[in-house]
Amino acid sequence: MTILDDIIAQKRFEVAEMRADDKVVHSRNILRPSLFKRLYEASHLQVIAEMKRASPSKGLIAGGANPVEQASAYFNAGAACISVLTDKTFFKGSFNDLAAVAEVVPIPLLCKDFMIDPIQIDRAKAAGASVILLIVAALNDEELTGLYSYATGLGLEVLVEVHDVEELKRALAVDAKLIGVNNRDLRTFEVDLARTEEISAVFPFGEQRVLISESGITGRVDAERISGMGAKAILVGETLMRSGTIEDTLRSMQVEVTGLSR
Numbered sequence: 001m002t003i004l005d006d007i008i009a010q011k012r013f014e015v016a017e018m019r020a021d022d023k024v025v026h027s028r029n030i031l032r033p034s035l036f037k038r039l040y041e042a043s044h045l046q047v048i049a050e051m052k053r054a055s056p057s058k059g060l061i062a063g064g065a066n067p068v069e070q071a072s073a074y075f076n077a078g079a080a081c082i083s084v085l086t087d088k089t090f091f092k093g094s095f096n097d098l099a100a101v102a103e104v105v106p107i108p109l110l111c112k113d114f115m116i117d118p119i120q121i122d123r124a125k126a127a128g129a130s131v132i133l134l135i136v137a138a139l140n141d142e143e144l145t146g147l148y149s150y151a152t153g154l155g156l157e158v159l160v161e162v163h164d165v166e167e168l169k170r171a172l173a174v175d176a177k178l179i180g181v182n183n184r185d186l187r188t189f190e191v192d193l194a195r196t197e198e199i200s201a202v203f204p205f206g207e208q209r210v211l212i213s214e215s216g217i218t219g220r221v222d223a224e225r226i227s228g229m230g231a232k233a234i235l236v237g238e239t240l241m242r243s244g245t246i247e248d249t250l251r252s253m254q255v256e257v258t259g260l261s262r
């Protein structure tokens with residue numbers, strides 16, 4: 001069993017609980033700008049800044065972090081989008097975190113979770129998300145297609161996460177516009193920015209799609225390397241959660257996009 005298998009098993013249990021429980025976390029549902037449009041039009045690398053207390057690979061990262069303070073600092077530094085981990089068991093997040101952030105920032109908001117069922121997408125939307133994540137490695141083609149159209153049908157944007165070229169093909173088969181490469185292998189936890197490089201070599205940049213590089217990004221040097229691959233955004237958690245100077249750290253990553261990206 002890999003960690004991804006463990007997480008998905010836990011999610012099946014949580015989905016059953018959600019169905020039996022009508023306590024839904026809500027926030028005011030405000031209209032947020034399109035993440036796709038922001039990234040597509042950007043000339044500088046955009047930062048999707050993540051609220052992440054803990055993870056299976058790193059353990060506790062910032063157990064006492066306050067999601068409202070964290071998100072406000074991200075917003076002030078010009079983050080393009082805020083990602084909030086809502087998984088409780090493995091990442092110590094919650095839909096309450098997401099709803100609290102939704103109340104204080106007006107920018108695109110990503111619900112970061114392991115989606116296997118439409119009810120989770122309903123909960124993400126109720127809590128204020130404008131974007132959800134679908135992880136190709138966690139879904140078969142039928143599930144991926146079904147959840148993708150369910151989310152877009154609700155007016156949500158979808159970030160489709162891939163790890164290799166085979167998974168990229170599956171993302172393109174559902175016509176994903178926002179494609180994220182996870183530099184971390186969810187099976188082994190190994191992190192390598194070369195994952196983004198591999199995908200960028202075959203990425204259809206001409207087709208109104210944006211490439212996002214996720215995980216393991218430690219600062220400006222990594223950001224420059226990734227911008228040279230044509231990615232329009234980076235998804236950064238741990239580096240920002242551990243930074244004593246969040247706004248400076250985030251701003252230092254907003255480098256010019258130098259790779260071929262259209």
Ligand SMILES: O=P(O)(O)OC[C@@H](O)[C@@H](O)c1c[nH]c2ccccc12
Nearest residue numbers: 182214215216217235236237238239
């Ligand atoms: O903390 P990092 O290494 O900057 O990574 C952030 C983000 O990419 C990572 O949290 C992530 C990427 N894909 C995921 C899927 C589920 C949970 C978490 C993730």
